[in-house]
Amino acid sequence: MKQLFTNRKxxxxxxxLLFLAYPFIVGQSVYLISIFVMVCxxxxxxxxxxxxxxxxGQVSIGHAGFLSVGGYTVAILTTKLGLPxxxxxxxxxxxxxxxxxxxxxxxxxxxxxxxAVVSLGFGLSIPQIALxxxxxxxxxxxxxxxxxxxLSNDSQFIYVIILMTVVIIWILHNIVKSRLGRAFVAxxxxxxxxxxxxxNVPLYKTLMFVISAFFTGIxxxxxxxxxGFVSPNDFSxxxxxxxxxxxxxxxxxxxxxxxxxxxxxxxxxxxxxxxxGLTNIIIGIAIVGIILFRPNGLISLLEMFRIKKPSKKVMxxxxxxxxxxxxxxxxxxxxx
Amino acid sequence: xxxxxxxxxFGCIYALAALGLVLIFKTTEVxxxxxxxxxxxxxxxxxVFLSKYGFPYLAALGLALLFALVFGIVVxxxxxxxxxxxxxxxxxVLTLGLFMIFNGLAGLKWGYQPTSFPEAFHGDPFKLxxxxxxxNEIFTVGLTLVLMLLFFLLFRFTKAGLGMRAASQDIMxxxxxxxxxxxxxxxxxxxxxxxxxxxxxxxxxxxxxxxxMMGEVLIIAFAGAVLGGFNSLPGxxxxxxxxxxxxxxxxxxxxxxxxIVFTFLLIVVVLYIRPQGIFGGAKIVxxx
Amino acid sequence: xxxxxDVTVKFAGVTAVKDLSFEVPQGNIYSIIGPNGAGKTTVFNxxxxxxxxxxxxxxxxxxxxxxxxxxxxxxxxxxxxxxxxELFAKMTxxxxxxxxxxxxxxxxxxxxxxxxxxxxxxxKESIKKAYEVMDLLSITDLANEKVRNLPFxxxxxxxxxxxxxxxxxxxxxxxxxxxxxPVETKKISELILRxxxxxNYTVLVIEHDMSxxxxxxxxxxxxxxxxxxxxxxxxxxxKNPVVIEAYLGEVEENAQIV
Numbered sequence: 001m002k003q004l005f006t007n008r009k010x011x012x013x014x015x016x017l018l019f020l021a022y023p024f025i026v027g028q029s030v031y032l033i034s035i036f037v038m039v040c041x042x043x044x045x046x047x048x049x050x051x052x053x054x055x056x057g058q059v060s061i062g063h064a065g066f067l068s069v070g071g072y073t074v075a076i077l078t079t080k081l082g083l084p085x086x087x088x089x090x091x092x093x094x095x096x097x098x099x100x101x102x103x104x105x106x107x108x109x110x111x112x113x114x115x116a117v118v119s120l121g122f123g124l125s126i127p128q129i130a131l132x133x134x135x136x137x138x139x140x141x142x143x144x145x146x147x148x149x150x151l152s153n154d155s156q157f158i159y160v161i162i163l164m165t166v167v168i169i170w171i172l173h174n175i176v177k178s179r180l181g182r183a184f185v186a187x188x189x190x191x192x193x194x195x196x197x198x199x200n201v202p203l204y205k206t207l208m209f210v211i212s213a214f215f216t217g218i219x220x221x222x223x224x225x226x227x228g229f230v231s232p233n234d235f236s237x238x239x240x241x242x243x244x245x246x247x248x249x250x251x252x253x254x255x256x257x258x259x260x261x262x263x264x265x266x267x268x269x270x271x272x273x274x275x276x277g278l279t280n281i282i283i284g285i286a287i288v289g290i291i292l293f294r295p296n297g298l299i300s301l302l303e304m305f306r307i308k309k310p311s312k313k314v315m316x317x318x319x320x321x322x323x324x325x326x327x328x329x330x331x332x333x334x335x336x
Numbered sequence: 337x338x339x340x341x342x343x344x345x346f347g348c349i350y351a352l353a354a355l356g357l358v359l360i361f362k363t364t365e366v367x368x369x370x371x372x373x374x375x376x377x378x379x380x381x382x383x384v385f386l387s388k389y390g391f392p393y394l395a396a397l398g399l400a401l402l403f404a405l406v407f408g409i410v411v412x413x414x415x416x417x418x419x420x421x422x423x424x425x426x427x428x429v430l431t432l433g434l435f436m437i438f439n440g441l442a443g444l445k446w447g448y449q450p451t452s453f454p455e456a457f458h459g460d461p462f463k464l465x466x467x468x469x470x471x472n473e474i475f476t477v478g479l480t481l482v483l484m485l486l487f488f489l490l491f492r493f494t495k496a497g498l499g500m501r502a503a504s505q506d507i508m509x510x511x512x513x514x515x516x517x518x519x520x521x522x523x524x525x526x527x528x529x530x531x532x533x534x535x536x537x538x539x540x541x542x543x544x545x546x547x548x549m550m551g552e553v554l555i556i557a558f559a560g561a562v563l564g565g566f567n568s569l570p571g572x573x574x575x576x577x578x579x580x581x582x583x584x585x586x587x588x589x590x591x592x593x594x595x596i597v598f599t600f601l602l603i604v605v606v607l608y609i610r611p612q613g614i615f616g617g618a619k620i621v622x623x624x
Numbered sequence: 625x626x627x628x629x630d631v632t633v634k635f636a637g638v639t640a641v642k643d644l645s646f647e648v649p650q651g652n653i654y655s656i657i658g659p660n661g662a663g664k665t666t667v668f669n670x671x672x673x674x675x676x677x678x679x680x681x682x683x684x685x686x687x688x689x690x691x692x693x694x695x696x697x698x699x700x701x702x703x704x705x706x707x708x709x710e711l712f713a714k715m716t717x718x719x720x721x722x723x724x725x726x727x728x729x730x731x732x733x734x735x736x737x738x739x740x741x742x743x744x745x746x747x748k749e750s751i752k753k754a755y756e757v758m759d760l761l762s763i764t765d766l767a768n769e770k771v772r773n774l775p776f777x778x779x780x781x782x783x784x785x786x787x788x789x790x791x792x793x794x795x796x797x798x799x800x801x802x803x804x805x806p807v808e809t810k811k812i813s814e815l816i817l818r819x820x821x822x823x824n825y826t827v828l829v830i831e832h833d834m835s836x837x838x839x840x841x842x843x844x845x846x847x848x849x850x851x852x853x854x855x856x857x858x859x860x861x862x863k864n865p866v867v868i869e870a871y872l873g874e875v876e877e878n879a880q881i882v
Contacts, residue, residue, distance in 0.1 A: 059425060061432075106604050109611045112424060113367045117562045118607065121600025124555060128597050174739040178747070179722070179729045182715070186723045189712035195694035196672055196704055197786065198727035211733075241432045248429040280440030287433030291426050292418055 011256065015169075019162050023155065033158060035270055037226050040165040041067075043262035044219035046246040047172050047255055052212040053244075054252035055176055057188025058107065058205060059116045062123025064239035066213045069096045070220020071230040072130060075143040085148045089164075089221050096217020097210045104209030108202040123240045130232040142231030145224060161222050168215055173255055175211065184208055185253070245287045251297025260298055339588050340581055341467045347580020348480035349538045351573040353550075353557035354564070355484070356531035358572040361561075363504045363524035365424070366416060369431040371532050372554025373438035374411065376547060378404040378533030379540050380446055383453060393456050397537060401530045408529030409522050416525065417518065442547040450549070453540035476538050483534065484573055487527075491569065500524060504567075555596070556583065559603050564615050571615030625650040625826055626671070626702075626794060631680030633666050633850075640666045641850045644680070648794070648828055653820050655829045655837045657861075658847035659870065664830040665707055666850075668796050672704055673697055684794070698727050701793035705783040705800060707830075713772035717763060717782050720771055721754040724786035757785045761815065777808040784812075788819065795819065797829045801836050809836060816840045838862065846870070 049063050073092040077083045130137045151157045186194040224230045250261025272279045360368050382400030385391045419427050457471040491497035502510040503520040511517050543549045560579040564571025586598040626648040633641040641663040648654040656664050669675045673694040735743050758764040761781045801809040813836045819825040831837050838858045846854040848870045
């Protein structure tokens with residue numbers, strides 16, 4: 001664990017550096033910048049979703065709903081109440097987190113496919129509600145919102161987005177490697193044993209939903225501020241599917257995996273845009289192919305590479321372990 | 337009364353789609369999110385037979401169902417068989433991937449422009465007691481009832497049905513008892529896809545034929561299946577009927593656009609009270 | 625320390641445990657033995673609060689534990705292992721043990737999110753503690769192995785380790801040597817004795833393996849068909865004709881099958 005962690009540090013550092021340098025590399029290209037922003041928004045969402053699904057084992061096929069809630073929160077608070085940016089952005093997380101709590105409370109009683117369908121219903125309902133609650137959401141025509149003066153320039157605002165992305169990566173990294181993250185994984189692996197070790201399973205499941213919704217809400221808020229406009233069609237069920245695809249393709253229960261997935265699934269549709277009608281097919285084939293041939297996601301390629309050259313010490317331990325395995329395994333077979 | 341009757345008629349379609357979903361889930365433990373898209377493709381195939389080759393309706397229906405059976409088997413053998421023991425999430429995402437492929441392919445081949453799809457029987461609605469009903473609607477209900485009956489008989493009294501029930505209980509034990517599990521699974525996919533296909537052909541006259549026609553139907557069918565407990569065949573039928581009626585009531589009394597929102601509120605409430613669905617078996621406490 | 629009084633457990637009309645009373649004294653190794661289906665694991669599941677008895681009381685140090693939820697039991701100082709090891713299969717041995725420390729750690733989400741020094745410090749202490757437990761079980765080499773890759777015997781060790789790491793007052797061991805070879809069994813029985821002698825734990829054991837029970841137990845209760853049929857010291861139990869008929873007879877049957 002410790003070794004892996006220290007191994008990861010340079011990777012994270014490299015990632016942060018790349019993030020910070022990106023605007024300089026692509027210069028003034030609006031197109032590349034906006035793809036980059038979408039990568040950030042989806043990366044935050046995918047990580048938040050991964051916390052819930054990959055680490056906690058609780059399925060959600062409606063996460064785009066939380067993105068919409070975040071977007072609408074910033075739009076409504078800015079336009080209707082005139083609250084300042086520095087207050088609105090955290091509030092987009094808090095309010096979405098509260099919605100997450102409302103969803104999480106019934107969700108803790110459900111498992112597997114029941115939860116999947118309920119979350120799917122949530123994801124479908126949000127755009128419908130946005131569409132029909134005219135007085136609050138502006139209905140079909142959506143809501144415009146303006147960034148504050150000091151962030152009105154895209155090249156300034158992008159650094160807010162980068163900063164938020166990096167901070168959220170760091171926070172989520174802290175959470176998943178902490179006692180909380182262990183408790184989430186424990187619930188995924190065995191609820192019975194988790195309870196026996198003192199983990200309050202319903203509480204932690206709700207907590208997962210709240211944390212996940214909180215960060216997804218912030219991603220939605222960033223998106224709203226970036227585009228300067230929110231509408232019911234921003235994030236559909238299709239987005240939810242895509243998010244699910246991201247974390248599975250990247251590799252479940254892995255923060256770098258979620259980021260890789262987000263990059264691929266944001267860039268891939270852009271690349272295939274010119275091939276009208278093929279986008280869905282190509283993404284679909286990518287999903288099917290990776291699940292069939294790399295069921296642990298692309299991140300497993302990286303781990304394979306890592307195991308290829310273990311240190312001397314690890315090698316020795318490996319041998320000890322293997323010989324143990326043979327003896328113990330035989331003993332087990334004999335008794336089973 | 338009229339509202340409930342129309343709800344029940346559309347509920348029959350949900351019930352058929354839900355039945356296919358539950359059949360596949362009950363035997364193979366896969367929640368097939370591509371179910372609707374497979375039904376949509378089957379419906380397109382039947383349309384090709386109808387319009388391009390001028391087959392009569394029932395012949396086209398038969399041929400399309402034949403196609404659906406093969407289609408189900410192909411999907412199972414080529415794709416789903418390989419993830420039989422993979423985590424459920426992988427299976428779910430895989431079917432979502434298939435969803436996108438099928439949707440994209442249909443769009444590529446037939447375009448996204450909705451086309452009208454013929455009903456099985458033409459004719460003006462007539463009055464039956466206090467409600468109006470058309471011949472085609474009677475056909476829908478009748479076909480659903482016949483299929484369900486046939487299906488329950490098959491499941492309960494034939495060897496194939498026994499195999500399906502056994503395989504859904506315990507794959508390994510069934511195999512040891514000489515049941516060809518992959519054959520049973522193949523059968524479940526074939527029949528499940530065919531049931532979905534029929535639902536598709538019943539839906540198309542109402543929603544028009546397009547690659548996206550089954551999206552909402554599938555989701556409501558899922559809701560119905562979940563309501564019924566997701567592993568109970570009668571539960572799927574009754575769940576489908578309930579959501580059909582409920583949805584129609586919401587459309588009439590609240591707002592048609594909010595029917596999905598309310599349907600899912602219903603699901604959440606029901607599942608909150610009974611987490612295993614109305615007809616789901618008692619929650620199994622894991623033995624430790 | 626732990627007192628069962630007239631406990632009856634029913635599942636859908638079937639009585640799994642009937643009018644069971646016994647008391648585990650502090651500092652003892654107490655064993656419950658009996659043929660398969662005698663209701664032994666049900667006893668544990670009542671203590672862990674996975675099941676609720678239809679009648680009777682279970683007190684721990686004078687406190688009624690039937691009022692607790694499953695996750696609160698460990699806060700009273702009762703930890704358990706499982707018959708078929710319920711480990712967190714995809715986690716490493718170290719992480720499994722660290723989860724065992726969960727009840728002892730503060731869970732302030734803000735300090736965790738920001739990885740504040742207080743969190744870092746307690747994490748470090750936890751890891752140290754986990755290594756101590758691994759040393760005790762001599763599984764330190766396997767710290768970073770995923771549990772599901774381990775042979776069953778080692779998984780059992782990790783399961784026991786996870787139970788003892790939070791320094792409970794009472795440890796419940798559900799068939800700790802089931803599926804183990806004689807060498808491993810010897811290791812476990814030494815470990816159980818050390819838990820009592822060196823660390824003053826009270827241990828409640830369910831076991832089939834008579835050699836282990838006779839070697840480590842201070843006191844034995846024999847169950848059959850959900851009822852207590854005998855109790856006493858290991859020596860007394862060995863001589864008790866009722867036990868020999870009910871229990872040892874079954875062992876012979878078992879032996880023929882194997």
